[in-house]
Amino acid sequence: xxxxxxxxxxxxxxxxxxxxxxxxxxxxxxxxxxxxxxxxxxxxxxxxxxxxxxxxxxxxxxxxxxxxxxxxxxxxxxxxxxxxxxxxxxxxxxxxxxxxxxxxxxxxxxxxx
Amino acid sequence: xxxxxxxxxxxxxxxxxxxxxxxxxxxxxxxxxxxxxxxxxxxxxxxxxxxxxxxxxxxxxxxxxxxxxxxxxxxxxxxxxxxxxxxxxxxxxxxxxxxxxxxxxxxxxxxx
Numbered sequence: 001x002x003x004x005x006x007x008x009x010x011x012x013x014x015x016x017x018x019x020x021x022x023x024x025x026x027x028x029x030x031x032x033x034x035x036x037x038x039x040x041x042x043x044x045x046x047x048x049x050x051x052x053x054x055x056x057x058x059x060x061x062x063x064x065x066x067x068x069x070x071x072x073x074x075x076x077x078x079x080x081x082x083x084x085x086x087x088x089x090x091x092x093x094x095x096x097x098x099x100x101x102x103x104x105x106x107x108x109x110x111x112x113x
Numbered sequence: 114x115x116x117x118x119x120x121x122x123x124x125x126x127x128x129x130x131x132x133x134x135x136x137x138x139x140x141x142x143x144x145x146x147x148x149x150x151x152x153x154x155x156x157x158x159x160x161x162x163x164x165x166x167x168x169x170x171x172x173x174x175x176x177x178x179x180x181x182x183x184x185x186x187x188x189x190x191x192x193x194x195x196x197x198x199x200x201x202x203x204x205x206x207x208x209x210x211x212x213x214x215x216x217x218x219x220x221x222x223x224x225x
Contacts, residue, residue, distance in 0.1 A: 006168050020177070026159075041217075042200060042217050042218050043157070044201070045196070090156050090157070092156070092157075099162065099164070099204075100204075101147070101159045101162065102149075102157075102159065104156030104157050104158070105156050106155065106156055107154070107155070107156050109154075
């Protein structure tokens with residue numbers, strides 16, 4: 001089955017720790033995205049990548065980092081610089097371009113211990 | 114950046130149509146209008162998208178104003194499974210200057 005997967009479903013972070021959220025897609029999409037969602041709020045764009053080895057900051061990139069070494073994978077690292085990381089993180093992929101429908105993963109809920 | 118404005122909530126009875134408005138008065142000529150919906154603790158699901166002309170698919174219809182400054186998502190016969198948060202999104206792509214603008218979303222409640 002084609003789709004987009006995220007792991008883990010729940011992730012706990014200790015203070016001062018970096019954690020990495022996984023996002024994989026087998027839809028052969030060029031573009032991938034990371035969003036953050038806080039309770040009762042809409043989605044905010046963290047980073048996006050239109051092609052392998054290239055990515056752009058979204059609206060709230062501070063405290064986060066990404067890499068795009070493979071077309072299928074777009075991991076997100078939440079660094080210790082992100083002081084309020086507790087949120088629901090969503091990964092999406094699409095064909096490149098503004099008309100591309102985004103397909104979302106099931107999300108990872110990050111909690112701080 | 115082009116922004117969208119949606120009502121916070123709407124209620125409907127089952128089997129009745131639902132009309133969800135979205136204002137995007139600063140939309141540019143190359144912005145697409147997308148609609149997604151989201152159930153609690155799940156990723157958003159694509160509903161429909163369009164550029165200038167009205168669009169229909171098995172889930173819904175999208176009516177776009179002639180000046181493109183507003184659009185309406187139409188759920189023809191609401192079911193309980195249509196209860197969700199609906200997001201109106203503008204997408205713009207130009208070289209590496211990719212921009213997304215999310216509305217705050219409309220929470221749709223469907224009464225049995």
